[in-house]
Every structure is written in structure tokens, then in C-alpha cells.
Amino acid sequence: MLTLSGISKTYANGVRALQSIDLTIRPGLFGLLGPNGAGKSTLMRTIAALQEPDAGSISLDSVNVVKDARRLRQRLGYLPQDFGVYPGVSAMALLDHVAVLKGITNRAERRAQVESLLELTNLQDVRNKAVSTFSGGMKQRFGIAQALLGNPRLIIVDEPTAGLDPEERNRFHNLLSEIGEGAVVLLSTHIVEDVSDLCPRMAILAKGRIVAEGEPLQLIASLQGRLWRKTIAKSDVAAHRERFQVISTHLFAGETQVHVLADEKPDPGFEPIAPSLEDVYFSVLASC
């Protein structure tokens, strides 16, 4: 179990990246959703002990992450948002390298795990190719393979699907859903489907604060019966924003649809709709 309490971080240039974050995360996939610049990567890097918080404490099981980073790292799998590799090193060699660094010292075990992870991530055919020549999807899968080395208790995947095509993303989702038996898997993303597809629990981070937390269905249920949709002309958007609590606008087949939050039907032009996680996300962002 990963527990964060009162985590704050302010950068030297005055940006308050994190403000008193409290979270308790049980094993399983946990989605951390938030727009760009919300502080997700800062939070991920802080949990991964790559930087220290100004205040607050983090513990994984009974390990104090801030004080005992070393022990955390023995239990950590981390897929950074943006990573590169040494040029010309094959997938297998690089996995073996990271495995050694993670403390898998038994050579046979190490080899077996590298093999199984290459298979799991469907990279067995390119195991001897340099990772630096991989496509984006393959590289991300390599990233998850290296994160899974050493049976981590905490797996942090930071924006793993950004830039992947739908098929590759689908493949990556399947992969994520298969991992993390008994481990805390922290998935940070700005893509709602990543969370809705995968995560039994989630939180939304905006402007350095947790603005919502719970199970996706629970959060969706909280909007049940309060969400309305109307198709309007583009020129009317501003007027609607003034009159109603517009949480999002979408273009659909060239026309503009607004989603509005209201306890009752705001005006006859609106029709009730079933809320999605995306609506939850936008409603939360709109209110903060």
C-alpha cells in the first residue's frame, strides 16, 4: 500500500507544483488523471524518489520513501514519461543491464525474467536489435519491460500512451492490465480512456491538488441525472457559458455540442445524457 500525506513541492522559480497531496493507494491499477502541467510528473518523480518533496511523507508498505529511497528503489519499477537509451545496445542486453542494477544477481533467474518479459511485451523477435532503432510503441513496451524487472511492489508509469497510435495503445492497455498482480501500479495520464479502460481506482490532479478521488463508476454515478447536452451554433457558445455551467464543448460533425451540469433541465433545448468519465474529468476541472 502506498500512502502519501501532505506532499508539497515548490520549485525554485516559484511554481507550486504540488500542494499538500494526500492519497492512499492499494495494490492494483490506480489512475492519476490530470491535464498537462497539473504536476503529475512531479508527483511521479517524487514518489519514485528522484526528487525530494518540500514537505510531507510517502510510505510504501512500511518503507519511508523520502528517508529510505534505497529500499524503495529495490521495490520500484519506473517508466519515465520520456526516456532514451544508449545507442546501439540491444533490448536483451539493456534489460540484463537494468536487471543487474535492480539487484537480480542470480544469472539464471535474471535471464529467465528477461526472457519472460521480452515475451510478455512481445519483443522476443527483436531482442537482439538496438532499442534505439525501435518504433515508439516498441520503445514504450521496452520501457514497461524494464520497469517490471525484479517484481516491483510499486510500478510507476508516467504518460505511457502519449503519442501511440490506437492499435499500439490498445496493445499497451492489454499489457498494463496483465501486470501488477499484488503491486501498486500508478498510471499517470492525461488521456481519460487510459483510466476508464484500466483503473478500478483513480484520482484527478489539477493545479497541484487532488480534486477528485474514487472509483471511476462511483465518480460517474455522482453526475447521474445532472448532465445535459445541447447542439448549438458556434456563435452561441459564449452566451451559453454565461448562462449555464458548461463543463465541455465538443465538435461533432461540424456542429458544437455543449455539456452542461445542472440539477434540472436547464432549458428545453437540452437533452439528458449518461455521464462518462470524461464528463467527470471536465466537470472537476471546470470547477477548480
Next chain:
Amino acid sequence: MLKEIVFFEWRYHARQPAFFAAGAVFAMLGFVVQRSGFGQANVAVNSPYLVMQSMAFLSLMSVFAVAVFAANAVLRDVEHRMDGIVFSTAVGKFEYLFGRFFGAFLATSSVMFVAMLGMFAALPFADPARRAPFSLAPYAASFAVITLPNVVFAAVVLFAIAVLTRNALATYSGAVVLYFLYFATAALTNSPLMAGSKPGAAGNPALALLDPFGLSAFFEVTRLWTAAAKNRWPVGAQGLILANRALWLFTSAAVWLFVHRRFSFRTRKGAPAEPLPAEQSPSRRAIANRPVTVVAPRRLSSYLSITGQALRILTSKPFLALLAVWIVLTSTEIYGEILDTEYGAALYPATGLVMDAVRTPLEIIGAILLIFYGAELYWREQRYRFASILDSTPVSSMTILAAKATTLAALIAALISAGILPGLLLQALRGPQYINVVAYLGFFASSGLPLFVFAIAVLLINALSPGKYAGMVFSVLFLVLSKRPSFLGLEHPLWAYGSTPPLQYSEVSGFGYQLAPFAGLALHWLFIASVFFCLASAFWRTRREFPKRALAIAILASIVTGAWLFTRIDSEDRIAWKADYEKTYGRFATLPQPRLAAIDTSVDLFERRVQVRGRYELVNLTRVPISRVLIALRREAKDVSLRIADARIVTDARFGMYDVTLARPLQPGARTQLQFAATFTRETFDLDADDAIVPNGTFLMSFRILPSIGYRRTYELEDPRERAKQGLRAARPEPIEGDVPADAEDIRFAATVSTPLDQHAIAPGRIERSWTRGNRRYVRFVQPRMRNFFAIVSGRYAVAKGPHNIELFYEPKHAANVQVMIDVAAKTLAYCEANFGPYRASQLRMAELPSSANFGALAMPNNIFLTEHRTFLIDRRNPNRPDLLGRRIAHEVGHQWWGYEVAPGSTPGSTFIVESFAKYTELVVLERMHGREHVRQLLNVDRDRYLAGRARDDRAETPLLRVGNQSHLYYGKGAVVLYGIRDLVGEAALNAALRAFVAEQAPRHGLTRSTDLLPHLRRIANDEQYALILQWLNDIVLYDFAIASADFRNGILTVRVKATKTRADGEGNETPLPMRESIALRVTNAKGETLYERKHLLDGDDVIAVAVAGEPLFVEIDPWLTRVDKKLENNERRLD
């Protein structure tokens, strides 16, 4: 658009931390160079010459700045992945390339400009005596002629490499290769800056063109400039400098065009070389991540794995290319050290010589390489964006840094191995028996260790720097200051981080006793490096750990070793010591003292220990009673006992002086005895010890182990500027007329020397008796009369004997030249006895000394000591090379007359009698052996040695009759002038005068003055000749002969000869003298046969018409170098 791009670039660079770091560092370097008075001491620091020299040096360093800015200008797009955006914009190829280049060029030029400002700022602090009125002109000229073209060239080349390879390592390797070019040309042109600059090595001035920094060209142009010229004459784009600058600017343009042609915006990384296999759909079966055992990562396996990754840097193409060029560079160094040494002679390829050749370039190139590769390696994960993954593993930062340190150690090992490779090859080809594995191992240790501890410092500097480029710049500063802590006023040797004795290897004495002091210092620096290493770990980017315990242990250990070394290094300032000695005892220089009449001593040589005992017979030759006697004995002496009847002795331990008060004054003519005993040891960890006591080839000068009477002038400080700083009169007090220096006294000598059984002892005199007792061998030497100047030597020698009772003691491995040496010695003895007078000793002993002795050869009364690397290792297999061995032996045998038969006091001009005539002896003997042509070659080297030496000398030039301790005068000029006198009056007449002079002066040891020679010369010369001789000896006279035109028609050769003659003052200012002398004109044909040779009276501008038979090809004036001709190139003309 171009303007905007350049402006953007400029702003970009001007905001980088590396730019400020570079500006600060170069301002400081400029300040320090100017402030420290770098350069020849009688030339003003802001004279045209020294300004250019200093700025040229700074521009050598500018390559670092260029590498930083040029690499950054190009590689930042790739490193920060901006290339996609930048390359897809509408920017044109020229705008992009030129904008980027010009930005980098501007940034570097600004940094160099700041360095110049630093020089200005230092001027008010410079020694006022060396400050000329300020003028901007030399700075502007140097900046325009040296700095800017250098920056242009370096920027173009590094920019080109960066553009074409997009590889940082390749760019840095390029920077290092630029230094190689400089080094190689400096070695090939025999640059005065290179440590091994030696007279007569066949440096080729034209090669100075190839120095991309123009330094060699600058030195070539100004090589013969005297101090007066250096202070006044402007240096700019002239002669070879102009040609050099033009060549490299042209090359820059060519490189630029090439880059422009080859560059393409298409990023080079297209499709993978080999298409990846098509993706299979993932296997349906769910694969569980297999459980594995995870333990705390083993340091060793993590370390090995990271090291394995990092070592790839050493198999990268840029590094391999660099090694290849490095091998070429060390080849030129080894060539210069072994195959083209003094006078162009070749040596046998001893391992010690290979080490000496590679040591200096390795020290410098290695450090430069570590600055670049250390920074690259430190930031490697960052650069490949692998840092987050690495840092999220539980590996400790110490492990990561240990892997990087290991990689740098491997780099150093690779560099050393590649560096000695040409040496090994040469040894395999020309003398496999000289390959010495132990010596090479010592070289790895002694050269590798300072580089390794520097590498650790580089890691720490990068850990503390905001980025790679700033790290490089700060490392440069650290390098300069750790090599020269005196720039900061820190004089103690323990400030010089990483400095260890160089571990020289002698075939005779091995490493001597240097290993233990080396190991002590090495241990200390390794502890300090451990402190740096722990700090670097603590400052690793994620600050993961602070190795408190390791740090505490390392600090403690360095304090312990540091304190221990501190007590073993004599921290007493030698200069202050000398000054204080003179201040304390100088007033006793005139104190009437008894003279030494006889020595009877016993010297027992043990391993690391020498025991002396003995008895001096003292006699009062003055007219006054003597009640106070000063005795000097080197202060390292232990267990000193001095006894004189009825005397009270006060000891001054600081100076090793013993003040003796006699209860009953010694009356004029009376005698007394001094009994003495002392022990000298070579302590295991003595860091200051000289190499007198070694396992084999111990060489003990008499004054090193025996007491002397009176004030020791040899302790005085010589350098006039240092004297002034210490509050002493600039000129050393002149010796008093009639005062005999202690080492010129006539004594009766007897010594009993004991050695281990396997060693031979050598001392002057006849062997009266030799015996063994226990495991020691004893020899009793006696010599009824000789000059008090001798040494005791012992070694495991083989002995060869020759005629005239000549004995040669040599290292058995070095037998190649033994017979020749004996032959030359015999010939010289015969010549000197026939021409100068009888040889008074009954034997002549020559012995080999290890290369640690800091001279080529030393003659003492009936003993001659010769060092291995400058005598025994001479390879005479090629008869066309100058006979360095022959001239050395003949010279030293000549000293038996010039120095020991005639023994002048230490008055001005004494070296003319001692050295110039030994030189003369050497040349006449060699002429008999090899002919006049051979001697002409040697004379030309001596002429050049004189002209180059007088240009470099920071003391005023004196005429030969008053010459002091200036070898370019007493050797170089002395040889030419005496050969000129021989040509003027004839050898027989000159030798007759010398014979008379020797006979007259032999009883006057210590009293002879150079002017005592003049009456003898007067007798053999006519008025005109004598006037000329006087002019040559009493003045500084220079000639310049030139064949202005030559024409051969109908058997008549018409030659126009111009001749000038000038008199120079001590600073080199010349005034014309009338010219009216007979000089030889020679005509030769294509085969080199002489068709015509006769002297003609020259008046300054003469047309000579002579009939010549045959087919003349060359006409030459003064073919045998009878005059000091400033410019030899115009003495010969080819007939077309």
C-alpha cells in the same frame, strides 16, 4: 535573416552558464599569465614579443572554448531534439550553417577578448622593471594575427566535425587532434618551449608552417631576436608567420566550403539499417511476470555492468581515430628523443628514453582528453535520457561513479599503451634487448596515477557544475592551477594536486631509490582523490547518498599522509635559504682562512648510506694569524664530528656551518689538522633527495660529502632578479683578486674507498693498494698533486683497458661503444701531449653514470664521468651522423689540460679558458678523425647555438674574455671564434701559444685569468691579426656575408660579395664596424669537388672575378665558418 540568426546565436551562447564560466576562467588565465611575468626575464611583459607569446598561449587554450561553443552550436539541436523543428523551417543552408558557426566564433572571440582584458588588468601588478610604457598596438596585432585566425581555424574544424558527424565525442577528439598538430610541429621544429629542446637536432623551420596555432612560426621568426629586438621590434604578419596564417586561413575556407557542400538538413537517422521484423500479434496465453529473487544489488555486479556500458566509449570510432593520431604524435616525439638527438646523433632505444619522450605529451594530452571525455562520461545518462531509469534503480551513486572512474582509468591505460607502441616497435627493430617490462610498468604507474587522480577531480568538478560545458571549462581552470599552484601564490609542493616524481628509469641504477617516495605521494593523492570521489557521489544529481563514513575515512587518511609527507618535504624555501646564507655568512667571504694542503679520507659506501672520515691538513698562507675558521658541510650530514686541536666549535644546523675559534691563532705559514667524520643516508621516504646515492652508479661530488673551509659561494643565489627580491645586491660580489676558490686549490690527495664486493670504486689518482676484507673491497688512491675537485663513484662495472693507462668502467650491457671511446681518448691524449704539454697523471679513468646524473659528461682530474643516455647509448652505426660520442670524449679529455692543468679561479672569463678550449680540442681532434667537412657541420650547430642562445638569454651578453656561466657563449661562440683564430694564424702557431700558456699557468691553480692568455696570442700574431683577435675576444662582433650575385661565363666566375661587420652591446643593439678581412671563397661542382678556394680581402661590397676550370655549380663565401655569421642561408649561391 542571417543577421537575426547570428543575433539569436549570440544571445543563446551569451546566456549559457558555460559562457560565463569560460569568460571568468579566461579572464583569470589572461591575468595570471601577464601577472606571473611569464617569458624571458629581460623582456618587458607588454613588449610586442611577449604579448604575442602570451596571447598565442592563451589561444592554445581557446580550443576548449571553441570545442564547447562549436559543439554546442551544432549538437544542441540533436541533444535537445530540436533538429526536427529547426531543419524543417525555411532557413537556408548557408544561413543555418553560417549563423551557427558565426555565433560560436563570436562567443569564442569574446572569451578571448576577455582574456586580453584580463592581461590589461594584470599590467599594474606586473614587476615594474618589466613593464614598458603601455601601447595597444602589440595587443591589437597579436589579437588580429594570432588569436582571431586561431579561433577561426579551430572553430571551422570543430564545427565541421560536429556538423558532419553530429557526434560530441568526435568533436572533442578533433579538438585534441588540433593539439597534436601543435605538439608535433613544436617537436619537429625543435621549438624552444619543448622541454627536450637540444642544440643541433635537425629541426626543419619550414615545418613551422604546419602549426595551426602559429606558435612555431612565431618562434621561428623571432628565434634569433635578441632582448633588445624583442622589446622593440613589432611582431605581426611577417615572413613565416604570414605564410602560416595564410595557409591556415585558406585551409579554414576550404574546410568551410567542404562542410557547406556536404551538409544536408535531412537528419541522418533514417530507417533502421535493417528493418525490424513484422510484429506478431501478442500470444494469447497470459504470461505472468515470473517471480525472481531481488536482493540489494550487488555492488560488484552493478559496477561491472555499468562499466561494461561505459567502456563502449573507448571502442567508439572517435576514440580509436584519436588513438591513431596519438600514435603518430608520440612517434615524432620518440623520433626526436632517440633518432635525432643532440647534434643530430641517434641513440639506442633504451626504455628510459622512450619513457622520457612520451612523458610530457602524455601528461598534457592525457589531461585534455580527460577533461572532454570525463565530462561526456559524467553526463552520459543525461545525454541519452537514460538517467531517470538508472536513477530509479537501487544502485548507489558511488557504484555509478566507480564505473565511470574505471572507464577513465581504462582510457588512460589505452592512451599510455598506444603512446609507447611506436617505442616498442622501434626497440623491436633497432634493439630488442632494450625492451624493459619493469620500466614500462613503472611508466604506467608514474604517468597514469597523476592522470587518474585528475580524472577523479574532473568527475567532482562536473558533479558541481550546472552542465557539461561549464564542467569542461572549470576543469581547464583546475588543471592550470593544479599544475601551477604558484599562480595563486601557493608554493608548497603539496598544493600541486597529483604531482609525483616522474620515475625516470636508468639502465644502470633502475629506478634508483625513487619508488618509495613515489609510492608515498601516490598514496596521498589517491586518498585526496577518494575525498573528491566521495564528494562527487554526494553531489550526484539525485543526491541519493552521502557516504559519510567513507568520506571521513578518506579525509582522515589524507590528513595523515599529508601531515606525514609535510614533515618529509623540506618546506624551507630554497631561495630564501640561499639568500639568508649569503646575508649571514657573506661578510666572511673575505675572512682570512687557512688553505687546504692535503686530504686523506676514507669513504665507505653501503646501501643507502655513505660514511666518511678523514683528515685535512690546513696551512695558513696569509700574512696574518688566523683565529677563526669557518667549516661548511652539507646540512644533511648526520653524526658529524669535527676536531681541531684547541678549538671551540659552534654549530649552525640550518646552514651546515661550523664556526671554529682557535685558542691559539694559526700563525702565517703554520699548519694544523682538521679531523672529520659524517654519515649521509638516503632515507626511504626522502622526497627531496638528489640521486647521488643509488643502488648502482653512486656519484658523490667531493663537496657533497666532505667539509670545506670558508664561506661557500656555491650556495649563493645566482639569478639577479631573485637576488633583488631577496634584498641582495643584484650582482654577486666579484671574487677578490688573488683569492683562490676552494675547488681550485692544489692539494695532495689520498682516499681509501670501500664498497660491496660486486662494485668497483673510482676516485682520482694512482691505485696504491687494493684488498678485500670480509665482504667488502677496499681501494687506496693517491695523487701527489691535483686540483681539489673530485668525486667518489661506485658501481657494478665491467672494465676495459687501453693505451696510456686508460681505463673505462661501464655497465656490462653497454659495451657497444667501449672500444671507440678508448680510441678517441687515446688519440686526444696523444694530440694534447704533443701540442699543449705533458699529461701529469699516470692514468685516465672513465666511468659510466646513470641517466639520473644531470649532465652529459663531467671531467675531473684524471677522471671522466659520462652518463649512459648521452654517451654509452649513442648509436654510431650510421657513419653519416655527427660523431657525438667522439666529440664528447675528446672534449672531456681536453679538460685534463683546460681546467685541470690550467685551472682558473672563478673569475669572469674562466669558462672561456676551460670550456672554449676544450671545445677547440674536441674540434681539432675530430677534424683529424673525420675531416673538415664533418667539423663544419658541428661548427654550424655551435654557431646556431650561440645565436639562438643569445636571443633567449635573459642576462646581458658578455665578450668571451669576461664570459660567465652562459653555455651558448663559452661553447657555441667559443668554438666558432677559436676556430676562426686557428684559421687566422694557423693551428701550429696557435698551439705553440697554448703550450706556452699551459706551461706558464700550470703552477698557478686558482689564479689564472682569461687575460693571461693574451700575451701568448700577441707573440704569434701580427699587428693586424692581433687587433682582430682582441676584437673577437673583447667585444661582441657579428658578421653577415652574402653572395649578392654570381655569374659564370667563358671560364670566368664573377661574384659580388657583400659583407657587414657589427659590434653588439649586451642587449643586442648593433653598431657597424669597418670591414676589411680576408675570407675564403669556394667554388664546387655538382659532385661537391672543390674547383677553387682562396681567401679574398673583403671591404664590404666586392666584385671578385676568378678563372675557374670545370663546371662550377655552387659558389660559397666563408665555407668553413671562420666568422660568426648571423645569416648563413645567403652565403651560398647556385650558378644557373
